[in-house]
Amino acid sequence: MQNSISKKYLELLACPYCQSALAEQESHLQCAGCSRAFPVKEGIPLLMPMEDMSEIDKQSLKNWNQSWQARVLPPTGDIEADPAFADALQHIREHAPKGAWENFLEAGCGDGQKSLVIARQKKITCIGVDACFEACKLAKRLFAREGEEGLFVVGDLKCLPLQTGKIKYSYAGGSMEHFPDTQVAVNEAFRVLKKGGRITATIPCISLATLIYAQLWGNIPELPVLRSLAEWFHMRLLKGQHMRFGYEKSFTTRRLKRYFTTAGFKTVRVDEFKTHMEFTFLPDWIKAVARRLVRWKWFWPVVYVDADCPE
Ligand SMILES: [Zn+2]
Structure with a gap:
């Protein structure tokens, strides 16, 4: 049998239940620990890990699969010029670790467009994890079309299917906020990084912006009373049907810092992520005003977290 997953990728993968190594068999991967x-x-x-998936995760997955199913392969072109990706790629250029990275993990990779730019520029081992099979399919096809090498796997950011301490740099764009227990996902991000490794995560922050317009898609602010109210309103009353990004929270910068330091990260920086906002729901004449407003701290929609593992 010809192996479909090259050795250098297989060595990074692990069982999501017991973190043991995986061996490639005829049509599946077999865990060396729990079989x-x-x-x-x-x-x-x-x-x-489908065995103990929560109801919230199941609902999120349903919403994500629906939206990815409707998407097609992006046209060939300059991804870096696309405002939807330029913000993240610019941040990576400025904030990624200096020198060689060896490998790159995109945690919540979607259709892999950012990973493609990294793969092209760095020629390193690129691995993308996403909960959604439809997204991974698009990412795989995109890499094949562009002649780049990478591996995309369906997995959960709360129990990453990756070995401990092997990743040098990880990017999690808009993915860490999708779980009721954020600490678990941040701990996992820390576990898979090497000593001296770094993660960049972009995450919605609590501001006048997210408290108002992010309610359109059911964002849940992580503040003591507001969180319960928002969960009741969006999930119980409206049955989560409008939550097109699945379960999604927003945080204060202080709270985010605490999650990352608790996980074990040594230096943690949280600041404004200069994101491009589409504002598709606003009339054109208000869009320009809104885009200026979000530069003001009280209206920041998203922050970045750059966090370093101890050496
Ligand atoms: Zn196992």
Whole structure:
């Protein structure tokens, strides 16, 4: 049998339940520890721990699959010129670790467009994890079309299907906020990084902006009373149907700092992420005003977290 997953990628993967190594069999990956078998579908390992998935995760996954199913492969062109990606790529250029990275993890990779730019520029091992099979399929096809090498796996950011301490740099754009227990996801991000590794995460922050317009898609501010109210309103009363990004929280910068330092990160910087806002729901004449407003701290929609593991 010809192996479909090259050795350098297989060595990074791990069982999402027990973190043991995985061996490639005829049509699946087999865990060396707990013997569970994980299918490989269309070249994509399915490493999502489905056995104990929460109702909230199931609902999020349903919403994400629906939105990714409707998407097609992006046209060929300059991804860096696309305002939807330029902000993240600019941040990575300025904030990523200096020198060689060895490898790159995009945690919550979607259709892999940012990973593609990294793969092209750095020629390093690029691995993308996303809960959504439809997103991974698009990412895999995009890499094939562009002649780049990478591996996309379906997995959960709360129990990453990756070995401990192997990743040099990880980017999590708009993904860490999708779980009721954020600490678990931040701990996992820390676990898979090498000593001296770094993560950049972009995460919604609590501001007048998220308290108002992010309510359109059911954002849940992580503040004592507001969180319960928002969860009741969006999930119980409206049944989560308008939550097109699935379960999504926003945080104060102080709270985010605490999650990352608790996980073990040594230096943690949280600041404004200069994100491009589409504001599709606003009339054109208000868009320009809104884009200026979000530069003001009280209206920041998103912050970045740059966090370093101890050496
Ligand atoms: Zn296992």
